[in-house]
């Protein structure tokens with residue numbers, strides 16, 4: 001499918017700072033409008049293979065990301081490197097497995113619901129986006145080039161290359177897609193009334209790899225996101241197309257099960273034996289990998305506004321770094337691209353840039369704040385509740401509601417993952433749904449007699465009376 005764009009505006013000279021997932025997609029979208037685009041990336045060219053990355057190896061791509069990729073006309077290319085994930089599989093300590101489909105439940109038990117999420121390799125996706133944008137002659141990537149400052153009066157970027165040489169380069173517009181520790185945002189923080197907040201989660205994460213069997217097969221179901229929920233901490237496994245699983249432990253740094261306590265082979269063995277015994281035969285060298293791999297922290301940032309005049313705009317993690325528990329960081333960054341692109345479609349003259357950037361902040365800032373809150377709430381859900389009988393009962397009731405009363409109840413997860421409803425609306429709707437479901441789950445005997453039309457009708461009446 002080709003990109004759907006409005007070519008009405010004259011080409012301009014654009015700078016994109018940061019060639020991660022959002023920057024390389026946005027460079028492509030700008031090029032499709034005929035703009036000249038210079039992309040500055042402080043790391044080496046990912047295609048040289050030298051840089052291994054400091055973030056997750058694979059990512060869950062869902063509808064908001066797909067929408068942006070469709071708009072850029074490259075969804076079909078991405079589909080070739082994406083692995084469909086149709087359900088969550090929960091692993092209890094005694095090895096019992098419980099499955100929950102992601103999508104609407106017509107497909108329950110069959111797991112062929114088109115509403116699934118997709119696992120993609122961060123490196124492959126980034127590479128594909130760089131290569132697709134580079135097909136446009138007016139796009140130039142400069143790897144090993146770091147943005148160090150911006151002159152806001154002159155709209156000039158200070159760029160330092162790998163040899164430490166600096167130059168000042170002038171642009172019509174500058175897009176900051178340089179991640180959670182954005183240099184572009186740093187410069188805006190020195191302007192009047194620019195708000196910024198940063199917070200670290202008290203939990204961190206460590207990745208280890210589950211390799212395939214000797215004949216290349218996956219060692220667990222390949223169409224599932226695997227979770228070992230253990231209260232304050234959890235293990236997650238997401239498959240990769242090469243037969244491996246990337247397994248990530250999210251846990252507090254401190255306390256009895258804290259990451260800081262797991263620094264010897266004995267401690268790591270005892271931890272896995274107590275909490276993840278079924279993983280031990282599947283990753284025989286888990287302790288060696290654990291001790292060799294870094295422990296990474298999880299940062300959250302919020303800022304306002306997401307633009308400066310008509311010349312500078314923040315997108316992706318540079319505007320809103322969130323914790324990864326809803327699988328929405330990249331997806332929301334890609335949604336920034338599709339929303340800004342739609343606003344550009346409606347522009348009639350370059351003098352509209354000012355209003356367009358303002359509108360972008362107005363639309364996206366509430367969404368960024370909401371997806372941060374949703375992601376924090378989902379961490380508690382994943383690590384604490386996915387094994388809880390009352391949570392599982394709620395999921396069953398919601399699944400039946402969605403099947404038997406189509407369109408009248410869309411579970412929060414579906415609103416966030418499989419719709420384009422603004423995150424802030426989904427968050428509010430989810431809070432109203434929580435209240436209703438709490439009342440239902442508190443009813444005497446509900447565990448055995450939930451599957452009755454009166455129960456569903458009372459939920460739907462309560463829901464619809466809120467104006468939904």
Ligand SMILES: Cc1cc2nc3c(=O)[nH]c(=O)nc-3n(C[C@H](O)[C@H](O)[C@H](O)COP(=O)(O)OP(=O)(O)OC[C@H]3O[C@@H](n4cnc5c(N)ncnc54)[C@H](O)[C@@H]3O)c2cc1C
Pocket residue numbers: 017018019020021022023040041042043055056058059060061145146147148177178179180181182183184205315316317318324326327328329330331332333
């Ligand atoms: C463990 C983990 C799991 C995750 N899982 C998911 C998931 O399943 N689904 C999902 O949607 N999201 C997920 N995310 C979030 C996702 O990784 C981010 O939201 C996404 O990478 C943001 O993309 P970005 O392009 O905005 O920023 P980044 O990917 O951080 O890219 C920014 C780029 O800017 C460059 N840069 C930085 N400073 C400068 C400078 N001064 N000059 C030039 N270049 C610079 C960096 O080198 C980098 O290449 C996860 C995150 C983590 C940590």
